[in-house]
Ligand SMILES: Cc1cc2nc3c(=O)[nH]c(=O)nc-3n(C[C@H](O)[C@H](O)[C@H](O)COP(=O)(O)OP(=O)(O)OC[C@H]3O[C@@H](n4cnc5c(N)ncnc54)[C@H](O)[C@@H]3O)c2cc1C
């Protein structure tokens with residue numbers, strides 16, 4: 001896709017078994033691309049509770065759990081679901097074109 | 107309109123105010139605090155803030171806009187002097203008065219002070235508030251020297267770790283023979299002490315400060331074994347004391363904290379207490395406990411909101427506390443003790459493992475090293491086991507304190 005309004009995040013096959021891939025694209029803070037039951041999401045990679053990378057965490061029941069203190073967020077909405085996380089993280093719509101994922105450019 | 111006043115704009119107070127609205131409370135909510143800042147998180151103060159990685163007070167309990175959006179009136183920089191529980195009115199330090207129908211005491215705790223001959227000359231630092239952290243951060247940043255930390259509790263060890271990372275030479279002066287004796291079994295505490303020693307921190311066990319000698323440019327601490335220690339900075343971290351003077355003066359029953367039942371109710375109707383200031387029945391300790399932990403403040407805040415809104419609530423998840431020191435996150439779940447059987451459960455990498463404590467088939471507590479991801483499952487498992495064993499907790503018969511944050 002050559003449309004400059006979108007930035008390429010990754011290829012679906014780039015996403016490891018954990019279901020999370022850390023991606024950096026211009027204009028965005030680091031992102032975690034998540035695969036949940038065949039759907040794809042892009043969320044902020046940095047935990048809102050501290051300096052931890054959510055892409056090193058785990059996905060369970062549509063939630064992502066932080067590797068540092070074990071707090072969690074709902075991937076679809078970014079809302080905190082598990083303490084000590086209390087502040088939502090940013091989520092962004094992801095567009096799929098064939099085997100690649102895109103995000104709106106800023 | 108009914109009015110609920112919350113005294114103490116900290117972790118518990120800030121959370122309770124918002125939780126009241128979230129549970130449908132339609133009355134007036136006034137959150138009163140003695141500090142000039144809106145509720146902020148204390149955990150970063152001894153860690154990221156001292157290291158200069160985060161600004162003091164930047165981590166807020168609620169985003170700033172939340173108070174306005176939820177019609178919560180904030181009265182900051184307004185210490186309360188007196189509560190009249192009969193007329194349901196409180197008096198501020200400046201003489202202003204405020205009536206209430208319901209009152210939540212969320213006054214927290216303060217750093218316990220230590221005095222010794224010449225202690226004023228040592229100008230010891232304490233760490234409880236944002237301002238404390240900012241002052242200490244300024245002292246530690248941009249130069250290096252020797253620092254003595256009196257007390258090997260969590261705050262002491264976190265300050266020790268931060269100071270080491272900033273290049274200071276650190277000595278921890280601990281009265282006991284081990285760190286964190288009241289809260290961690292010795293095998294788990296040993297891991298932390300080893301970690302600090304590996305980073306070059308020195309521990310003086312069974313030690314206390316007898317006197318501060320002379321003070322030209324440095325501070326000379328004379329210890330109980332008559333050895334002396336020359337340092338540039340002294341930090342005292344010997345635990346904390348509940349802020350309960352208001353409650354006592356108002357005639358509320360107090361022990362080592364404001365006494366509440368399992369619904370956060372004090373001995374006076376419509377007055378509640380939560381967080382570090384409250385001592386509540388706790389099935390994990392088998393007696394009332396005053397927990398000084400972030401999670402306890404959160405849980406009790408959400409609970410009191412439900413109680414006031416007439417919703418059913420229980421609060422009997424295992425206690426949980428975390429600390430971060432160097433590259434280690436350590437979490438304590440439940441009540442692990444030296445009397446329990448300990449097994450080590452390895453994780454994915456050598457620095458990830460869990461000390462599992464059990465009695466018979468029942469897990470009583472766990473200490474998680476860089477294994478925060480194990481907490482949810484363990485906590486759930488421990489609750490299920492406890493429910494099955496159904497050990498009822500007797501109501502406030504004892505007022506022994508169990509300070510998590512020793
Ligand atoms: C440096 C530090 C690091 C910590 N790290 C961790 C950690 O890593 N993990 C963890 O689980 N816990 C940690 N804790 C503990 C946790 O922060 C506390 O348990 C929590 O803040 C308790 O919340 P609280 O609302 O009861 O008390 P506080 O947050 O202390 O709030 C009480 C508020 O009441 C105000 N107040 C008192 N008296 C009056 C009055 N008369 N009038 C008006 N206002 C009044 C006080 O000024 C204060 O602002 C840490 C604590 C500190 C100090």
Ligand code: FES
Nearest residue numbers: 047050066069071
């Ligand atoms: S940094 Fe993510 S839970 Fe604390």
